[in-house]
Amino acid sequence: MPLLVVGSIAFDSVQTPTDSRDNVLGGSAVYFSYAASYFTGVRLVGVVGEDWPEEHTKLLEDRKIDTQGLQVMEGQETFRWKGKYEPNMNDRETLELHLNVFENFNPVLTDELKRCPFLFLANGSPTTQLKTLEQMNGPRLVVADTMDLWIEIERDQLMELLGKVDGLVLNDSEAKLLTQEENLVKAGHMVRAMGPKFVVIKKGEHGAMFFSEHETYVMPAFPTADVVDPTGAGDSFAGGMMGYLAQKNDFSPATLKEALAYGTMVASFNVEDFSLDRMKQIDKADIDKRLEEYRKMLSF
Amino acid sequence: MPLLVVGSIAFDSVQTPTDSRDNVLGGSAVYFSYAASYFTGVRLVGVVGEDWPEEHTKLLEDRKIDTQGLQVMEGQETFRWKGKYEPNMNDRETLELHLNVFENFNPVLTDELKRCPFLFLANGSPTTQLKTLEQMNGPRLVVADTMDLWIEIERDQLMELLGKVDGLVLNDSEAKLLTQEENLVKAGHMVRAMGPKFVVIKKGEHGAMFFSEHETYVMPAFPTADVVDPTGAGDSFAGGMMGYLAQKNDFSPATLKEALAYGTMVASFNVEDFSLDRMKQIDKADIDKRLEEYRKMLSF
Numbered sequence: 001m002p003l004l005v006v007g008s009i010a011f012d013s014v015q016t017p018t019d020s021r022d023n024v025l026g027g028s029a030v031y032f033s034y035a036a037s038y039f040t041g042v043r044l045v046g047v048v049g050e051d052w053p054e055e056h057t058k059l060l061e062d063r064k065i066d067t068q069g070l071q072v073m074e075g076q077e078t079f080r081w082k083g084k085y086e087p088n089m090n091d092r093e094t095l096e097l098h099l100n101v102f103e104n105f106n107p108v109l110t111d112e113l114k115r116c117p118f119l120f121l122a123n124g125s126p127t128t129q130l131k132t133l134e135q136m137n138g139p140r141l142v143v144a145d146t147m148d149l150w151i152e153i154e155r156d157q158l159m160e161l162l163g164k165v166d167g168l169v170l171n172d173s174e175a176k177l178l179t180q181e182e183n184l185v186k187a188g189h190m191v192r193a194m195g196p197k198f199v200v201i202k203k204g205e206h207g208a209m210f211f212s213e214h215e216t217y218v219m220p221a222f223p224t225a226d227v228v229d230p231t232g233a234g235d236s237f238a239g240g241m242m243g244y245l246a247q248k249n250d251f252s253p254a255t256l257k258e259a260l261a262y263g264t265m266v267a268s269f270n271v272e273d274f275s276l277d278r279m280k281q282i283d284k285a286d287i288d289k290r291l292e293e294y295r296k297m298l299s300f
Numbered sequence: 301m302p303l304l305v306v307g308s309i310a311f312d313s314v315q316t317p318t319d320s321r322d323n324v325l326g327g328s329a330v331y332f333s334y335a336a337s338y339f340t341g342v343r344l345v346g347v348v349g350e351d352w353p354e355e356h357t358k359l360l361e362d363r364k365i366d367t368q369g370l371q372v373m374e375g376q377e378t379f380r381w382k383g384k385y386e387p388n389m390n391d392r393e394t395l396e397l398h399l400n401v402f403e404n405f406n407p408v409l410t411d412e413l414k415r416c417p418f419l420f421l422a423n424g425s426p427t428t429q430l431k432t433l434e435q436m437n438g439p440r441l442v443v444a445d446t447m448d449l450w451i452e453i454e455r456d457q458l459m460e461l462l463g464k465v466d467g468l469v470l471n472d473s474e475a476k477l478l479t480q481e482e483n484l485v486k487a488g489h490m491v492r493a494m495g496p497k498f499v500v501i502k503k504g505e506h507g508a509m510f511f512s513e514h515e516t517y518v519m520p521a522f523p524t525a526d527v528v529d530p531t532g533a534g535d536s537f538a539g540g541m542m543g544y545l546a547q548k549n550d551f552s553p554a555t556l557k558e559a560l561a562y563g564t565m566v567a568s569f570n571v572e573d574f575s576l577d578r579m580k581q582i583d584k585a586d587i588d589k590r591l592e593e594y595r596k597m598l599s600f
Contacts, residue, residue: 087482088482089482089483182317182387182388182389183389183525183527184505185523185524185525186525189525203506206503206506206507206520207506207518207520209523216523217523217597217598218520218521218523218597219520219598220507220518220519223484223485223509223516223517223518224485225483225489227483254600257600260600261600295600297517297518298517298599298600299598299599300554300557300558300560300561300595
């Protein structure tokens with residue numbers, strides 16, 4: 001089934017302890033779409049400036065991602081982020097942030113986009129996420145991401161959003177910030193009590209936790225020695241997860257768990273190089289092969 | 301098969317964000333023995349002062365732990381540790397440390413103890429661990445633990461020890477300190493290259509990683525909302541693991557993975573109360589029941 005993602009598109013400048021890249025393709029909706037495209041048809045809605053090179057659109061379209069919802073704003077610049085990773089490759093510092101076109105991002109959905117049965121509200125303000133959701137025409141499954149910034153400055157809007165989505169994906173520090181609870185098992189269920197039927201807490205190199213009314217489980221990250229750039233790992237994870245759910249057109253507990261496993265695999269490839277460089281090299285068979293290794297790893 | 305453990309016995313004073321206990325039973329060999337006793341016959345070697353209450357010996361003997369190797373030093377005091385946990389319940393600060401009798405701990409093994417086929421060298425200096433190992437009469441499996449202190453002040457002796465043991469168990473920060481490598485997958489294999497056939501890196505609430513020549517895997521911690529006191533989690537983990545290996549009298553890859561899973565389960569009970577308070581309430585059936593939940597959690 002078609003999967004719609006609405007979120008940021010960015011040029012990232014990334015410094016790791018051993019290497020760096022300037023102005024490479026990034027952004028939550030980009031990482032998400034590319035990851036999801038291995039599983040289902042993806043429709044991307046986002047905004048860029050006139051500095052956006054056509055080759056980036058082509059890269060997405062080569063994976064059959066529908067880019068009709070890509071707005072190009074003349075005379076403006078694309079969202080830019082510059083960040084630096086600590087030696088542990090988990091903590092990072094934002095060095096520069098230029099919202100540019102993303103500051104006034106106002107997604108307007110075509111009738112075709114409104115009818116997408118699966119929706120992921122990637123990084124964006126809860127206000128924008130709510131505006132997007134209001135345009136939808138009875139989606140089957142809506143999952144949102146959020147960030148520390150929105151928890152801090154748009155808490156009321158975020159709480160309203162949480163009452164309207166089926167699932168929320170957020171990272172461990174955001175879950176602690178949102179609930180003021182340090183135990184992630186408690187925090188996960190507290191977030192769930194704010195509205196979503198299920199909550200996924202991403203723990204970076206330590207994997208992800210899932211919470212629904214009757215289930216609590218953890219899936220470890222795939223242990224890779226080749227962590228080159230963690231940027232986009234969380235969005236790739238969400239993309240793999242939602243892509244698989246849309247492909248199956250199902251979100252039963254068993255399918256959700258498989259979806260988390262697929263998200264984990266896609267994220268594990270994504271971190272093996274900067275931007276989408278590693279993702280560009282793999283196909284679905286590579287993901288399936290690693291999933292079988294992962295399944296074996298967790299069997300005893 | 302009989303399992304010998306040689307290590308520290310302590311009185312712990314523990315402060316958590318919400319509660320505290322003073323002078324409760326602790327120490328690496330205590331947590332280890334109690335955990336291992338659910339699986340096999342355990343022989344404990346350690347040293348205490350004349351402040352050691354007989355009820356503690358009885359508690360261990362009630363679980364059929366052989367305490368003949370418990371030395372009581374007249375006129376001296378038992379090792380004491382006082383620590384405080386951060387709100388995340390993972391990081392802790394040592395407030396007081398009194399080695400007392402443990403400072404000159406010199407384990408002397410009886411002929412019966414020397415013939416134990418399974419040996420765990422729990423917390424102690426590499427010098428003491430080597431002295432213990434030298435007394436053994438052809439053990440089938442020797443696994444050691446180590447600590448940041450020994451990596452810093454007895455590195456040469458630790459390296460000598462690593463050439464003589466089958467396995468090493470250490471935590472994530474210790475693995476990084478020992479190898480100067482931040483990526484735990486790389487660090488694990490680097491530690492293995494120092495001598496042991498297998499290495500287990502404990503990650504606290506994030507589980508444990510296993511490394512052998514042909515295998516690298518991660519097992520997440522059991523997600524519990526009731527983390528009351530993490531003290532002894534690592535030693536309980538090692539106890540469950542070694543206890544199971546000794547019970548099976550086998551250390552094939554499949555048995556080692558089951559052993560890690562059992563270690564994870566025992567540790568998850570241990571953290572649910574101070575000292576051995578939670579462990580005292582459970583029996584082997586409780587551990588097996590949680591293991592089945594864990595197995596189900598990791599199946600997809």
